[in-house]
Amino acid sequence: MSFVAFSVLCVVAGVFATPGGVNEIDPSDSNVQAAADFAVGEISAQSKTVNPYVRTSISGTQQVVAGLKYELTIKVAESSTCSKTDELSLDLCTVDMTTIHYFRAVVLWQSWMSPDYTLLEFNEVPPSDEEAKFQSFLASYARTYTNDVKQYEMKLMTFQDNLKTIQQLQANEQGTAQYGINEFSDISAQEFLSTHAMANGFPESDVELPMAPKLSTDIPTSVDWREKNVVTPVKNQGSCGSCWAFSVTGNIEGQWAIHKGKLISLSEQELVDCDKVDHGCEGGLPWNAFKQIMALGGLETESDYPYKAADGMCHFEKSKVVVNINGSLNISSDEDQMAAWLASNGPITIGINAAAMQHYHGGIADPWTIFCRPSQIDHGVLIVGYGQDGSKPFWIIKNSWGASWGEKGYYRIIRGKGKCGLNRMPTSATVA
Structure with a gap:
């Protein structure tokens, strides 16, 4: 082949490189895609699978030799809508991305030959560790x-x-918490906070509550209200920023059980729909909710007004009210006082920065402040107890992301450090 012909070959192929040089491919280049699709067709024809392979992505290099040599890593998936004799492309074939395979293929393109592509070699290679985990x-x-x-x-x-x-x-954890893959691992942090907490944080409010009286801190070394039949099973708010409502109902469920001797699961959806001061799935404040519950006349049961994980029209029926409150209190941000109040009076509704919670599996969390700044509270939860493990005092927090998250739906976090802002807005309803 003459030098002129060779130069034309390089230009036609979109390659401007010294003969023999190796260059990264451009996956969008039509010549690269043609080489990859030829390889996939050949590999698919030789495979023992019933369904053909369809290319989903390519990476690799190209080299100017006597033609163009492509060394490609090709990701493919199987298609049940095309046969091995069809044209195999994503435009024409539906693929199942749970059937991923990776192949390393060497393809030679020589425009003067017929056919102009030759599959020199191929072999299946394992996926990356991250894709295997995915x-x-x-x-x-x-x-x-x-x-x-x-x-x-x-x-x-x-x-x-x-x-x-x-x-x-995990590398920076100061406690005993373990983090890992869970049902939220394919959701970005921003999307997660917008659907499972409140991405914009708690809205401002000018409501002022009376302060709870100061209590003696001569209290038990551990308290767990779950053991005293005043905490309902863990609930799931779904993709709705209604955490504030779950925090509020959890608190009132506990107060009613302690003062009236009956544990009743209460309706969060009533608050999402009928509390017109707060913002339903877009967020709310516990003390606003307490005031709205009093204005409405009480709360219905979960079964009478079931949760929908979406904003809806209010269909509150006063005749179905089973629980009412007569007020609410601010509780001291001093964590010793918080523990004293909880020991004497029951679970506390709080706000917390949830940024470090998405991937929590278990243990006592003590993340660096950079991972959950105390000033950026964006999630409403319920403290139901406290304890100590060795030298680490902790809070027991009931969350509203379902029982498959964390420690069967619960979160333990270090006590006494104001961690993640958990002591900034402790409140409780009061029941006469």
């Missing part, structure tokens, strides 16, 4: 986006980012 995650949590390549790749990137966050949290 595939395991998909199987564990039955995600529904596995037929959407674009969404799959976006979720994979989010998952990879979350793995880095998990590593950072």
Whole structure:
């Protein structure tokens, strides 16, 4: 082949490089895609799978030789809508992203030959460790986006980012907490806080509550109101920023059980729909909710006004009210006083910065302040007890992300450090 012909070859192929030089491919280059699709067709034809392979992504290098040599890593998925004799492309074939395979393929392109592509070699290679974990995650949590390549790749990137966050949290954890993959691992931190907490934080309010009286701190070394039948099972707020409502109902459930001797699961949806001062799935404040409950005339049961995880029209029926309150209190931000109040009076509604909670598995959390700044409170939860493990005093917090999260739905966090702002807004309803 003449030098002129060779130069034309390089230009046609979109390669401007010294003969023999190795360059990273451009995955969007039509010539690269053609080489990869040829390889996939050949590999698919030789595979023992019933369903053909369809390319979903490519990486690798190209080298100017007597033609162009591509050394590619090709990610493919199986398609049940195309046959091995069809044109195999994402435009024509639906793929199942739970059937990922990786192949290393060497393809030679020579324009003067017929056919102009030759598959020199190929072999299947394992996926990256992160993608293997993602595939395991998909199987564990039955995600529904596995037929959407674009969404799959976006979720994979989010998952990879979350793995880095998990590593950072674990490496810098000062307590005994363990962090890892859970049902929220394919959700970005921003999206998670907007749907499972309150991305914009607690709204401002000018409501002032009376202060709880100061109490003696000569109290038991541990208290757990779950053992005294005043705490309902863990609930799940879903993708709705109604954490404030769950914190409030949990507190009132406890107060009613302690003062009236009957534990009743109360309706969060009533607050989401009928509390017109707060903002439903967009957030709210416990003390606003206490005032609104008094104005409404009380709370219905969970079964009479079931939770929908969405804003709705108010259909409150006063005749179905089972619980009412007569006021509410601010509790001291001093954590010794918080413990004394909890020991004497029951669970406390609080706000907390939830940024370090998304990937929590268990143990006593004591994250660095940079991971959950106390001034940025964005999640309402319920303290139901306290205790000490060795040298680490802790709070027991009931969350509203379901019983599969954390310690069967609960969070233990270091006590006495004002960690993540947990002592900034402790309050409680009062029951006559």
